[in-house]
Amino acid sequence: MTLWLMAGLLFTPLAWAVLTLLTDFVWGRRVTWVGILVQVFVSLGLWLTVAQNGGFYYDLGGWGAPLGIELRVDGLAVTFVLLTAAVASACGLHAGVYIDRHKSWHRYFWPLFWFLWSGLNAVWLGGDLFNLYVGLELISLSAVGLVALGGNANALRASIRYLLAALLGSLAYLLGVALIYGQFGTLSIAGVVLWLDSHSASAGPGLALALMVTGLALKTALFPLHRWLPPAHGIAKSPVSALLSALVVKASFYIAARLWLAFGESLGNQAAAQAVGFMGSAAVIWGSWLACKQVQLKQVVAYSSVAQIGYLFLLFPLTYSVSDSISLQAQQGITLQVISHALAKAAMFLAAGNLILSVGSSRVDALAGVSRFLPFSLFSFGLAGVSLMSLPPSGGFAAKWLLLQASLGSGQWWWALVLLAGGLLSAAYLFRIYRASFAEIPETDQFFHPSKSLEVIPMVLALMALGLGFVSEQVLSVMALPFAEEGAP
């Protein structure tokens, strides 16, 4: 049973990718519908298995660590698998309607989409450093391809820039992996942890960790390494932007977080943790500030991603040399932040796409009067914004609450100020958009109405982001399930 689930998660997406490579856009869409159905069921199945029995290690094909493919299937991983299923299906369904099927190169959307999904699952479940690298590369390359689908010169320029950043990041990460392997002779994270527990640390692995985290931070677009993100996310097609912002950047962060939680206590130090935290804070402030200044709707949303990603890096200081309960609070907070940001940002990009489609311009001030004609998409945008502003009862609020508790509990109150300021700044750039949409200018009565299915999808995502706050306890409880240790190396 588990074998089928694992295979379903990791390899069927590859199969869909190959299949869609052979077909045109319309057939690709049909294949994708089937694929989405399968993926959603498989993801749910795995989630249920873990929810009932707890997490476990799984050696794919029977080859375990140190050389084989080792999968770590715990609550966090399956939660993200499920999240991916939700967001990717939404984006896929939306893209099927949204993307113009008459342009020939658009048919490559489907294979790229499936490669991306497969890579994401690989990252969530990966238990060793090299497999994580493979998954990461798969993600990066397909993401670059998706950006390039935009077709025009700007899109190409942005995708090249993205590619360079991604490669540089991968290089740094790979260097770190090599150092670790040289030092410990294993690539399994769990193996390294075992080794570290019994030996005192030296400077080498610390450098490796720093390299890996830096590389991943570049891929996650942490300030000041964020410059590649806004053009790429802003210029891509809306469903692509949604995928990129919601999931792709999270993958590299996920690896960084896993590494930090595993090695941070022994390899990291206070100054490094605080430094990362400060970079995260700077991202929050600077990203929000720049979002306020943008004239293009999707640029606002893209810079908002820069800011929201900043919150994630508060994980580093809030889990370093603090009590277990506070560390747990911080981890839970960050997890919720990842989930709620993924849902909300996807909803927001999709809704923004609808809005742009209907007013025929991507400028913020072109939205005047749209609240009269397109309230549904605007409403989705607004609900997603509630989560981004981390206002209750959204998942974003739950995340912020936990992070506030963690920062106050650990005595690092300055992060609390960052959290609050970030919330206010996000309100500043989001309400700029609402404000524009409420303006009544009599001449703007010409609107294109997108089809209902385009409008429903972002709404579903936004409602999920909003409702997350009410079920956070349940979501977090799956993560806290006992971990079956017998499969561990």
Next chain:
Amino acid sequence: MMVAEPGLAVLAVCLPLLYPVMALRANWHRAMCFALPLLPLPAFFLAVSSDSGWQLELPWLLNGGLWAMDDLRRLFLLLTAVLWTVAGVYAVGYLALPHMRRFCVCWGLTLAGNLGLTMAVDIGSFYSFFALMTFAGYGLIVHEGTKEAHYAGRVYMAMAVLGEMSILAGLLLAASAADSQLLTDLPTALARAPQRDLIVALLIAGFGVKAGLPLLHFWLPLAHPVAPTPASAVLSGAMIKAGLLGWLVTLPFGEVALSGWGASMVIAGAVGAIGAAILGVLQHRPKAVLAYSSISQMGLMVLMLGAALADPERAPVLFSVIGLYALHHGLAKGSLFLSAGVSLPAGRMGQVVTWILIALPGLSLAGLPFTSGALAKLAMKAGLAEDSLDFALAGYLPPLMTAGAIATLLLVLRYLWTLSAKLETGHNPPMLLAGWLAAVTASLIAFWWMPWDVAGLVKAPVWLPASYQVWALVWPMLISLALAGLALLVNQKRSSARS
């Protein structure tokens, strides 16, 4: 009868309160106007037919309501009911103006407040009725809508609001000192309260605005001339007395000797009685003269009040005198005000009769023998008799009273003089005439059947002053007649010199 009286009391207050509701129907204003004299009738019956001593508990009202009747309140209720009835009759003939509906509503509200406050015993409803009367009274004053009326209204309102606030603060402090919501508990508690002087000051000032205490009187001479005549009559006859009643029911009479406050009140009364006369004789408009006359008369009552404050033993006696004086002054002043609006008939005989009827209430104010004024003046004299008062200023009171009497007559003469220049020959609307005649009758004749009490002060038959008393009443009148004659001569000389 014990069941009927509370019912009648509620009816007396609620009937005028129907007017704002009736006003919602646009075409009922004629009916409302004709019903004006009917509004105070339940109150009139209540005052005439019932004895004092009933109580009506209304526990759901405000902070717990209690309405009741005693002799003093009955007298004030009667005065209020009679005056508003005759003024109402008069108003039916007088009113032919735009905004009749508005006037009727204000009239009803003011009346309800004025009637209610005489019966209310709990602080909440007393203050409510008082405020209702104050605020609705504004509508009567500015009704004519002239610039002058608006100015008078503004002054009235500013002072009234200040007064209300002073009362509010005073009552709050007093109620908290007494830990009770009933007026009847206030005097006892006040006598012992640590903040006694502050409370007394606040209450005196607050009610003093209504009662025309010197320096708090500015609105009176402005408001009376500009208000419609029936409104001036009730303003001066009844509403001004509400301030007096307010003092009587809140201040600690009979509990403790407040000689300081007594002296201040006596001084204030003297300044009011004489100062108002000096200012009054300089006025050119008849109703302004009457307004000053009211201030002057209130000064005399304040004089008695001061004595009562200073001497707790004498307070009960003085209370009945003040009640009597208020009744007398209210009725007489009411008829004087109403006379300002009548026209002289064409015939010679009719003119003479009219002039006599105009002059008689005025002379009654001045204490003309065989009038209510004579009785009131004598009772006041007896009440303030030096040897029965335990008060430092007692010796100054008789000359002050004499001066007050002179001032009264001078003002009446001045009124008649200014009126003679203004009265025109013409036809009186029947209702107007009826109202005025009823007022004069009430003042001159019906007064003698009213339930005032002068037991032990003036011997019966009260309308026949003893011979030594006649002289006491008459010589001040002679002095003022002489003064008036002098003024007339001077005036004639001046006018002949000018021509």
Next chain:
Amino acid sequence: MTLEQWLPVFALMISLAASLVIFALPETGYVRRTSVNLGAAVLKLVVVIVMVWGVFHGVNYGVSFTMLPGVTFVLRADALSMMFAGLSAVLWLLTTIYAVGYLEDSPNRRRFFGFFSLCVASTMGIALAGNLFTFFLFYEMLTLSTYPLVVHRGTEKALRAGRTYLIYTLTGGAVLLFAIAWLHSLAGDLSFRDGGHFVDADPDIHRSLILIFILLVAGLGVKAALFPLHGWLPQAMVAPAPVSALLHAVAVVKAGAFGIVRVVYDVYGVEASSALGLLAPLSWLAAFTILYASTRALWQVDLKRRLAFSTISQVSYIILGIALAGPLAAVGGLVHLLHQGIMKITLFFCAGNYAETLGIHRIDEMDGAGQRMPGTSVAFTIGAFGMIGAPPLAGFITKWVMGSGALAVNMDWVILVLVGSSLLNAAYFLPIVHRLWFREVKGAWPEERHWGRLETSPWLFWPPLLTAVVTVVIGVLASLPFSPLSWAELIVLREYAP
């Protein structure tokens, strides 16, 4: 779940569901929209009445579940919640009726009514919240759902006002969140409890408690428009009249004041807050706000702006009453929560009627409006006198009880504040009343509309008249059971003898 658990949820869900249904209905289906709206409002009123009856007889309504690790979501009905819930239920019904008439033939009605219901759902949540966390949840929801109402007109001025509104309220919300989180990390998940939690708090945390209290009051004070955090309110006056009515009379400002009451009573406890020395400064601040805002009101020429400053002043009465730390004064403050709501909504309805029927916005245009619109003007007059505190209207009851309460705890200076405020109120309301009734009409009205027999549309005519009657009735019959005064006494009784 039992009925005791269901009712609060149900009360909350009614307006929420109404809001969703309204959003789902098409813009043109106004008959359906109106029936949904009115039906929901009536239903909610019935539910609230049932709950009021239950709470009076000691039934514990409540439901809770864990939302986050260590944090519960609690809905609970006690006497204080029912006071606010009752106010919001009654005024929601009236305001809905009014708004239907007011927005006749104007665009974006679906959006308006949808957010309107959402806003009411938030107030319901605020009323029923059983701990600070839940309170905050709905407090922020209120901010969000009122923004679209403030900017409803979509004019430049409205948008600017909306921005000011947000800057104030969201910053306040952030401060509040910080304080709540701090308190949570200090003392855990505190549900509201009569008598509070900190009666014998560890002296070590006194400093933190004081700081948290200041932050809490600052955060809540924004909505309660405490000086100097009141700047948003006069600007928000650009909103349509029903919104001003609801915002000012019920939802936003009251939410802030209600929150302060909750903090003082049910989180800290009166005893503890006064032992920490927190209440005296709060009372000075409230007293200053009362006088300051009334003074500012004198200079306003726009009717609604004058009313807005009056609101700022009046809401501080509630806080003053609480801060005096005496049972009787607290009754005065709490009862004003209802009294001010009813009176102020009357005034705003009337202001809306003048604007909608005659096109009058400025006070100097109001000359003689009483002859053209007697019903509305009667209501306005009653509301204005109520605000001044003229007996026997609702405002007088507040002043009297609060004054007595202040004297009972030897705070005599409060009398000066009450008197001063009444004088100022008189100074800015009486000239309006004078203009209404005793000035002659200047000429043609700016934009007159006719409705036949009544002076204005029946939807607009009856609500203010009704609230005016209520203003008189709750004043005159203040001592009846279930009157606002009696209910406030019940609350205070339970607080002081838990």
